[in-house]
Amino acid sequence: MQQTETGIIQEYERIMDASLDIICTMNQDGMFTRVSRAATRILGYSLEEMLGKPYLSFIEDADQLSSVTMLARAISGQPVNHFDNRVRCKNGNLAIIRWSANWNEAAQLLYCVGRDATEKIKIEARIEESEHRYRNLFHNNPLPMWIIDLESKQFLEVNEKAISHYGYSREEFLDMTAFSIRPEEDRGLMHHLDRVKEGANLVHKRRWRHLKKNGELIDVDITSHQIEYNGKPAALVLSHDISERVRLEKLKIEEERNREALINSTSDMIWSIDSSYRLLAANRSFIDTTALTSGVSIRKGENMLLEAAYPEEHIQYWKVLYDRALTGEAFHMQSMDIYTKPGQEIWWETSFNPIYEGDQVVGVACHARDITMNRSYQSELWQLNQKLETAQKLAKLGYWELNLETKELFWTMEVFSIWGRHPSNFQPGFEQFMGTVHPDDREEFLTRRARVLNGEEELDFQHRILLPDGSIRFVHEKGSLFKDQLGNVVRYSGTVQDITQRKLYEQALEQANSELSERAEQLARSNAELERFAFVASHDLQEPLRMVSSFLQLLDKRYREKIDDAGRQYINFAVGGAERMKKLINDLLEYSRIEHALGNLDVVDMMQVVKEVCLNLQEAIADNEAKIKFEKLPVLQKGNYSGMVQLLQNLIGNALKYRSEAPVSIQISCKEEADQWLFSVKDNGIGIESDYFEKIFIIFQRLHNMSEYSGTGIGLAICKKIVEQHGGKIWVYSIENQGSTFYFTIKK
Numbered sequence: 010m011q012q013t014e015t016g017i018i019q020e021y022e023r024i025m026d027a028s029l030d031i032i033c034t035m036n037q038d039g040m041f042t043r044v045s046r047a048a049t050r051i052l053g054y055s056l057e058e059m060l061g062k063p064y065l066s067f068i069e070d071a072d073q074l075s076s077v078t079m080l081a082r083a084i085s086g087q088p089v090n091h092f093d094n095r096v097r098c099k100n101g102n103l104a105i106i107r108w109s110a111n112w113n114e115a116a117q118l119l120y121c122v123g124r125d126a127t128e129k130i131k132i133e134a135r136i137e138e139s140e141h142r143y144r145n146l147f148h149n150n151p152l153p154m155w156i157i158d159l160e161s162k163q164f165l166e167v168n169e170k171a172i173s174h175y176g177y178s179r180e181e182f183l184d185m186t187a188f189s190i191r192p193e194e195d196r197g198l199m200h201h202l203d204r205v206k207e208g209a210n211l212v213h214k215r216r217w218r219h220l221k222k223n224g225e226l227i228d229v230d231i232t233s234h235q236i237e238y239n240g241k242p243a244a245l246v247l248s249h250d251i252s253e254r255v256r257l258e259k260l261k262i263e264e265e266r267n268r269e270a271l272i273n274s275t276s277d278m279i280w281s282i283d284s285s286y287r288l289l290a291a292n293r294s295f296i297d298t299t300a301l302t303s304g305v306s307i308r309k310g311e312n313m314l315l316e317a318a319y320p321e322e323h324i325q326y327w328k329v330l331y332d333r334a335l336t337g338e339a340f341h342m343q344s345m346d347i348y349t350k351p352g353q354e355i356w357w358e359t360s361f362n363p364i365y366e367g368d369q370v371v372g373v374a375c376h377a378r379d380i381t382m383n384r385s386y387q388s389e390l391w392q393l394n395q396k397l398e399t400a401q402k403l404a405k406l407g408y409w410e411l412n413l414e415t416k417e418l419f420w421t422m423e424v425f426s427i428w429g430r431h432p433s434n435f436q437p438g439f440e441q442f443m444g445t446v447h448p449d450d451r452e453e454f455l456t457r458r459a460r461v462l463n464g465e466e467e468l469d470f471q472h473r474i475l476l477p478d479g480s481i482r483f484v485h486e487k488g489s490l491f492k493d494q495l496g497n498v499v500r501y502s503g504t505v506q507d508i509t510q511r512k513l514y515e516q517a518l519e520q521a522n523s524e525l526s527e528r529a530e531q532l533a534r535s536n537a538e539l540e541r542f543a544f545v546a547s548h549d550l551q552e553p554l555r556m557v558s559s560f561l562q563l564l565d566k567r568y569r570e571k572i573d574d575a576g577r578q579y580i581n582f583a584v585g586g587a588e589r590m591k592k593l594i595n596d597l598l599e600y601s602r603i604e605h606a607l608g609n610l611d612v613v614d615m616m617q618v619v620k621e622v623c624l625n626l627q628e629a630i631a632d633n634e635a636k637i638k639f640e641k642l643p644v645l646q647k648g649n650y651s652g653m654v655q656l657l658q659n660l661i662g663n664a665l666k667y668r669s670e671a672p673v674s675i676q677i678s679c680k681e682e683a684d685q686w687l688f689s690v691k692d693n694g695i696g697i698e699s700d701y702f703e704k705i706f707i708i709f710q711r712l713h714n715m716s717e718y719s720g721t722g723i724g725l726a727i728c729k730k731i732v733e734q735h736g737g738k739i740w741v742y743s744i745e746n747q748g749s750t751f752y753f754t755i756k757k
Contacts, residue, residue, distance in 0.1 A: 031106065031123035039064045039080055042118065051106075051125045053099030069095035069103055083110040083119055093126060105130050134494045153248040155182070156238050162187040162199065165238055174250065176222030187246075190219045192226060204235070211235040219248070228255040278357075278377040281364065284335055286313045286328070289372060302348040334361040334373040343380065356384045409488075410502035411439060413462075418442055427484065427507045429476040447473035447481060461490070462498050471508065483512040558584055610735070613648035615688075616641070619677060622658045629665050635673035637661065642679050643686055645755060652731045657690070659724040660751050664692035669746065684757055685737065691750040697743040706739065728753070 025032040025045035031052075032045040044059045052059075052067070059067075068076045072094040083089045089110040095103045107126040112119050147154055153171035157164055167182045175182075175190065188196050195218055204211040213233040218226055230249040235242065260274065273293045280291035288309050300306045305318045313331075314324045333340065341360040358380045364372035407424030411417070418437040425431055428445060435441070446454055450472040461468045468488040473481050488503015565572070565580045572580070619639050623630065630637065645653070657677070664675050676691040697705065708726035728751075732739040736756035743749035 028122075030125075031121075033121050033123070035064055035080075035119040035121065037084055037117060037119070048123075051098075051104060051123075052096060058099075067096050069097060071095070079108070079110070080119070084112050086112055086114070093130070096123075103127075134496075138494045150247075153250070155246050155248075156236070156243050157187050157246060159235070159242040159244055165243060171248065174221075175219070181222075192218055192220055202233075204233075213244070216251070227252040276379075279375070281372055281374040282313055282331060283372040284370070286331060287311065288313055295377075302346060330359075330361060331373055334363050335370055337363050337370050339363060343384075354381065354384075355379065356381045406504055406506045408502070408504055409437075410500065412500045414499055416440070424505055427482065427505060428474060429478070429480075429482075445474050447475055449473070461501075464490075468501060468503055471512075482507055482509045484508060610647040610649055613645040613650050613653055615643055615645060615653065615679070618642075618650065618653045618657060621654055622661055625654075625658055626661060626665065629662070633665050633668060633673045635665055635668075635675060637675045637677070639677035640679065642677070643681065645686070646757060648735060648755065649731075652734070656728050656731045656753070659728050660690045663724060664690065664694055664749075667692075667694045667749075669693060669695050669748075682754075685754045686757065687752065687754050689750055689752050691748065693748040696745040696747055697741060697749055698745060699743070702741050702743070705741065 022043075025043065026047075028045055028047055030045075031048045032043075033041055033048070034043045036042055040061055040063055041059050042061075044056055046056070048059060049055060054067075064080070065073060065076060075092075076094050079089055079092045079094075089108065092108045092110070093105055094108070096106050098104050104125055105127045106123040108121055108123045110119055110121040147166075148168045150168055150170060153168065153174050155164055155167040155171055163186050164182045164184075167179060172179055172182065177185070188199055191199065202213050202215075204213045211234075213231070215231055217229055217231050219229050220226055228251050230251050232247045232249075233244045236245045237243065238245075263274065275292065276294050278292065278295040278298055280295045281289040283289055288307055288311055290309065291307070296307065303319065303323065307313065307318075311318075314328055316324060330342075339360075339362045341358060343356060343358050346355040346357060356379070357377045359375060359377040362374045362376075363370045364374055407427055408421045409424055410419040416439045418439055418441075420428075420432075420437045422432075424437075425435070428435075443451065443454075454470075454472050457466070457470050460466045468486065468490065471483060471485045473483055476482060485506045485508045486503060488501050490498050490501045493499050561580050561584050565577065565584075569577065616639075619637075619642060623637060629635075661675060665673060671693055674693045676689075678689050678691075680687045680689075706725050706729040708723055729739050732753045732755070737754035739751065739753040741749055741751050
């Protein structure tokens, strides 16, 4: 048996040593008990240098916590797969090892396999960086780009330039095919695309005509590379709008055929003069516009600065410009037409280019374009930018960016404004910034900043800053981290907002709430004292009332023969008043005891409550020949049994007391709502006027004389108190001479 075990161990060790991965075992204290020879090759340590040593002593400090967590999870019986950490090699380098671990309860050992993933992770990082660059190249490319399905020609993705240049939204593009942006007569050519092999790629290059959303037809050079996208063959297409180039090519060809037709093909003004200011050539637009604005029809060969034809200011203005170009200076300028009518502005952008013969300037070629509309757009854009800047100032929101390697800090002007500083006298940097943080907030700021940089929390916190004049402002900072290909944080940026006014308001509100809470506590103490006073006062009144009633009854008994009928009537009135006072005091005592009597809330079966109430009121129910109906009532999870009995007994008792001539009918029902039970007690009694719906729940409020209906006016006040102590509300709806329905809610 021992030989067998020895053979198994030897075989196991041979397997370990033959493995290209690190195979090891650890005890529950994290000490290496066996290590394969691959560790020597990968990490550089001898087996003796690792055996009996703690696993964590070889782990990079930054990965200690995650590695401890991995060991604890594995030893607790949870298998660990593909856990990466950095292990210090003997030569000082760091190796990224990908671990899998499983705890063997019988052997009390942790079996681990570690694979050297250093190169793989570097490759993955390079691939990720490459993909990131590709995405940036695709989405930020200055030329339109898209990806289409090779079979269906469906658009799969487009970049922002394609969206802005063609006029279609992203959603519209993704609903179209490549056929959709071709004029109808060109679509048949899409079925016969010529591709050539360039290296390992199939490439299609051709000039096409495309349609923009606004119907504009443009000429484009297409370069299409076959790629794989989401596992399917696709084409990555680059579109270069060469409409202007094509136009110029056509213009050049047209110029060779007919120069005059060429310069007349544009609405821009094109003309040229010689060194004596004589007109060499001009297009129709120049001739027509000059005649329209200046009133002079100029012809080729005529002097452009003829005093007999043009005003002096015109001659001086153009002579200065022509002379600049005749000295060899090429320039362009924007100017308002000097012939513009009052209230009207026409702006031109004019180019002046010297015409050379050898090294000598012999003339000037001019090109003028009406930019009135562009100027209008620029003005509108400037106004919009001003509004945006104003909105940012109103929001007190600025942008910042910190380079963690150079410690350079960039602020927008709004940040300078929030800090009460100006770029001319304050150069932002991290140390300078920390000097502006309130001293009481600096430690917390640095602590939270460290947690942000470690990825433990988001960059989202508030702190105070000191302004140059010593005043304090509250700011709220939010931002994002940016990492390099190795996962190291190199910079982070975000926004900062001045929240001083909001914080001052919150502080004022907090102080007001504190004062309100203190007032509520004072009111609670006052109410408790009033309840104790009512209890004591009501209790102490019992004895005098008993004496008054007893002595009056004794007086009536002993001196009945000597007292006339009026005297006996007075005695009866006094005794009746004392009895009513006694009843009133008892009800008051009962009202004051309710809050303490209910005690803890427990499970209450409302069906049982109704049955007990009917038993308590059986004589009154029988005397009134009343019919009490109740549906299936719920079991309350948080209620007081005696309180529920008293509540329903008071409501049903009132229905019996304030009955009409009709046979008494009482209906009890309940409806379940989201977080409460809604009960109703409906009768067919005399009803209540709507003006008294709120009044009847106030203590000692009565709607009838004692001669009509007995009672102290406390019953419904007691009901209200019981319901409110159960977290509910009570109210009534009634129609005179038709009956009343009392509603109350009980929280679940």
